[in-house]
Amino acid sequence: MTSLLNRLFGRPRKGSGKTAKDRLRFVLQHDRINLPPERLEEMKRDILAVIVKYVVVDKDRVEIALEQRDRNHSKIVAEIPVVKQTVPPSPEINMDSHENNSDTPVGETEDSVDEGKPADSDAEAAAIASDDGEDTDEGGNKNKK
Amino acid sequence: MGGKVVTVTSGKGGVGKTTATANLGISLANLGKKVVVIDADIGLRNLDVIMGLENRIVYDLVDVVEGRAKLRQAMIKHKKFEDLFLIPAAQTRDKMAVSPKDMVELTDKLREEHDYVIIDSPAGIERGFRNALEPADEVLIVTNPEVSAVRDADRIIGLIEAADKGPGRLIINRLKTEMVNKGEMLSAEDVFDILSLEIIGIIPEDEFVLSASNSGVPVTLNEGSRAGMAFTNVARRITGEDVPFMNLDENPGFFKRLMRFLDGR
Numbered sequence: 288m289t290s291l292l293n294r295l296f297g298r299p300r301k302g303s304g305k306t307a308k309d310r311l312r313f314v315l316q317h318d319r320i321n322l323p324p325e326r327l328e329e330m331k332r333d334i335l336a337v338i339v340k341y342v343v344v345d346k347d348r349v350e351i352a353l354e355q356r357d358r359n360h361s362k363i364v365a366e367i368p369v370v371k372q373t374v375p376p377s378p379e380i381n382m383d384s385h386e387n388n389s390d391t392p393v394g395e396t397e398d399s400v401d402e403g404k405p406a407d408s409d410a411e412a413a414a415i416a417s418d419d420g421e422d423t424d425e426g427g428n429k430n431k432k
Numbered sequence: 433m434g435g436k437v438v439t440v441t442s443g444k445g446g447v448g449k450t451t452a453t454a455n456l457g458i459s460l461a462n463l464g465k466k467v468v469v470i471d472a473d474i475g476l477r478n479l480d481v482i483m484g485l486e487n488r489i490v491y492d493l494v495d496v497v498e499g500r501a502k503l504r505q506a507m508i509k510h511k512k513f514e515d516l517f518l519i520p521a522a523q524t525r526d527k528m529a530v531s532p533k534d535m536v537e538l539t540d541k542l543r544e545e546h547d548y549v550i551i552d553s554p555a556g557i558e559r560g561f562r563n564a565l566e567p568a569d570e571v572l573i574v575t576n577p578e579v580s581a582v583r584d585a586d587r588i589i590g591l592i593e594a595a596d597k598g599p600g601r602l603i604i605n606r607l608k609t610e611m612v613n614k615g616e617m618l619s620a621e622d623v624f625d626i627l628s629l630e631i632i633g634i635i636p637e638d639e640f641v642l643s644a645s646n647s648g649v650p651v652t653l654n655e656g657s658r659a660g661m662a663f664t665n666v667a668r669r670i671t672g673e674d675v676p677f678m679n680l681d682e683n684p685g686f687f688k689r690l691m692r693f694l695d696g697r
């Protein structure tokens with residue numbers, strides 16, 4: 288019976304067979320472009336370091352990943368949510384503040400918190416809304432809650 | 433151009449290249465084709481014992497390349513088939529004794545009088561592999577449903593494509609249906625998903641393969657062997673025949689996918 292169900296709906300994807308397939312996918316993604324996992328992590332850090340020089344990024348929700356259709360088609364796909372800035376910060380100040388607060392998550396630097404916003408949670412909601420491409424004004428935030 | 437050169441390779445060792453070469457040679461001869469099998473694994477001669485011809489060897493591949501023997505003298509006729517020959521590897525030399533160009537020249541001569549020249553490649557991606565690849569019209573990549581074997585197959589497929597010998601076709605060897613059904617082994621479909629290469633054969637794990645290597649009579653000559661049947665099917669596909677896959681309890685949708693993959697090229 289299990290065998291029949293497997294035949295109709297595909298195999299149960301547990302067990303070491305599934306693990307084998309996942310591990311193969313992982314290993315081949317890196318093999319095929321000759322970029323070991325550690326180097327990929329390094330690259331991600333470098334990419335982000337460049338981007339935060341110009342915009343404020345919601346660091347917790349950054350996704351930079353390898354995608355591979357087959358042996359000859361690999362791409363780097365990045366989703367890097369940018370935190371909305373109502374008062375455009377002067378680039379110089381922006382950069383300085385990052386250098387000085389390198390331990391602070393980028394999305395939560397002083398610059399990124401809009402004037403007059405009461406709490407952190409609001410800044411976060413704004414980031415989510417802008418990421419979804421929705422209206423990011425105060426009304427939009429209220430609707431979301 | 434005459435006959436066709438088919439190279440059997442894998443990257444990883446021990447996956448079944450020599451077993452496949454011997455069985456394809458026998459099956460093709462059984463189908464009435466004129467066949468030469470070449471053991472290109474210099475220093476690790478093996479195909480002779482798998483084919484039961486070890487006691488007939490006088491000259492080998494390197495003797496021919498270095499001019500000590502005529503091609504004919506190094507071709508050992510199979511006991512059972514008039515039109516099946518083996519050119520054995522040298523046992524005491526290394527791979528550098530033969531160059532890719534030597535192999536092209538040799539196979540060009542063999543093509544004139546034979547339908548198929550099948551080359552058993554050594555493991556690895558070095559000279560021995562290059563020797564086997566250079567003269568190939570068609571490449572068969574043998575792999576096992578296992579992480580390291582599939583990984584090495586992927587690497588080899590990349591090299592085959594880079595050498596303009598692609599795309600090649602896949603033989604998935606030693607599949608254990610019960611384990612696949614329990615989810616404890618990669619299925620043929622998983623391997624296909626990952627390598628996206630045409631599959632020319634799925635060979636079950638079969639104890640007869642061991643007895644065959646003990647006796648020097650490849651499993652294709654054993655009518656009760658499932659692996660033997662599967663190898664015969666591969667041989668028929670090589671000749672261009674459209675042979676349905678054996679029921680290995682694969683997910684039936686998979687064979688439809690395979691067909692669509694083939695139609696789409």
Ligand SMILES: Nc1ncnc2c1ncn2[C@@H]1O[C@H](COP(=O)(O)OP(=O)(O)O)[C@@H](O)[C@H]1O
Pocket residue numbers: 442444445446447448449450451452605606635636637638639641642645659
């Ligand atoms: N389908 C199979 N079922 C069981 N054993 C197999 C099968 N194919 C290969 N073998 C065994 O695997 C081992 C390696 O095979 P071999 O053909 O020598 O590999 P390679 O030439 O790739 O190194 C041998 O002991 C052989 O008997």
Ligand SMILES: [Mg+2]
Pocket residue numbers: 449450451473478554
């Ligand atoms: Mg071998």
